[in-house]
Amino acid sequence: MNDSEKRGLTKFVHMGCATCHNGVVIGGNSYKKIGVVEPYETKDMGRFEITGIETDKKVFKVPSLRNITKTGPYFHDGSVGNTR
């Protein structure tokens, strides 16, 4: 791991990203609500559409961040980084 990668990892951990994006593929272990810090506009109600449980509204699977630079576009609706 080079210095830039080390700085990035430190930031990732300190900012709390690893609370959700963790484990072997840096994600894939849990479902979390999106739009907690800033509202996220989406018609997709996430897990709620399958479970019908009120608290599952806007809850999505935490995606793996493995090879993240190559796996865009991002988020369940592909709304970010659609450069292809």
Ligand code: HEC
């Ligand atoms: C509370 C849990 C949580 C935290 C903390 C969190 N994330 Fe996420 N992250 C998610 C969820 C859930 C999604 C999927 C959202 C969706 O599909 O719309 C996601 C999606 C992403 C994606 C898009 C991945 C893809 O393939 O679409 C990236 C990149 C990302 N997060 C990076 C970060 C970074 C960097 C941090 C720290 C600054 C962070 N996350 C903190 C839960 C979290």
